[in-house]
Amino acid sequence: MGDFILFFWQTIKETFSLSFEFNEFLRQCFQIGNKTLPLISVTGLIMGGVLTIQSRPVLADFGALSLLPGMVASSIIREMGPVITALICAGKIGSGMGAELGSMKVSEQIDAMEVSSTHPIRFLVVTRVLAATLMIPILVLYADALGIMGSWAAANIKGSVSFVLFFNQAFRAIDFIDFFPALIKTFFFGAAIGLMGCYKGYSAGQGTKSVGIAANSAVVLSSLLVIIIDLIAVQITDMLL
Structure with a gap:
């Protein structure tokens, strides 16, 4: 816990540094957004x-089929879209970050960056x-839209x-x-997935086995954080509304 808090504090400090790695940030946005788009498309539909x-069938028993579009749209936008999309991203993005940074740690590329006066946290962690x-909320909106499209297609089956x-x-x-609350919590989902994936990869041990351990633990802990953040967000929304 102490190592993670220190890592989080260093990430916060480097985020507000004057020399921001904008090109690497754009490359990571492309990697996270564009490369995840096909998986999110299938998941949303x-x-x-x-x-x-x-x-x-349940609504048909009560003669309330007219409520089906509103119920599905509300369920997708408020809960299912953000959580399921975030969990999919935790599996793909979190494991990718953990494995990539873990392999760099094992091959001592991160140590070489520190020796050459390059800030590895600023270049590798902050950008990711x-x-x-930024990208996970956009992916959630995209998944929500496709989810409603898939609902319309399924409604026309029968x-x-x-x-x-x-x-x-x-x-x-x-x-x-x-x-609005569903959109706000997706930013926290993205930050949690990025932080946990980078932390597990950045703090990987020695040997190739540690790369697999870092990728696996990044997925597990990122998914757990998404569920915990969702629980907290639902409680706060319920109290405020």
């Missing part, structure tokens, strides 16, 4: 489709953490509802207060 298929903090009517019913049930 399936998430909306499965939720619609599972909910339709900020890129994850019925017939127009695209315009479905989206009108979906967004009629959503207020800004549903959207």
Whole structure:
């Protein structure tokens, strides 16, 4: 815990330094955003489709099929979209950061950067953490949109509802207060995934075995942090609203 707090403090200090590695930050944004896009696309479509298929029979028993678009959209935007997308990103992004920085630690590339007066935390950690903090909310918005699209497609399997009517019913049930807290917590999801992935890779031990351990523990702890942050965010939102 003490090592992580020290690592977190060093990351905060280097974040506000004057010489920011903007080109590396853009490269990491591309790596995190563009390379994760196909996986998030499939996840978003399936998430909306499965939720619609599972909910339709229950609502049909109560004669409330007209509530299906609003219920699915509210569920995806408020909870399922942010959490599932963050967990997918924790598995892909967190493991990638842990393995990449872990291999650099084992091969002593990080030590070489320190000897050559290059700030490894500024170049390697800050850029990755900020890129994850920025890109994961964007990926969540993209997954939310595809989730609602997948819900409309699934609703037409056993019925017939127009695209315009479905989206009108979906967004009629959503207020800004549903959207804003869900978006805010995704920034914390991204920061937690980036910090934990970089910390596990940066503090990897010696030997190639430690690279696998760093990648595995980065995924596990990042996923756990996402669940904990979501629990705290839901409690705060419930108290304020």
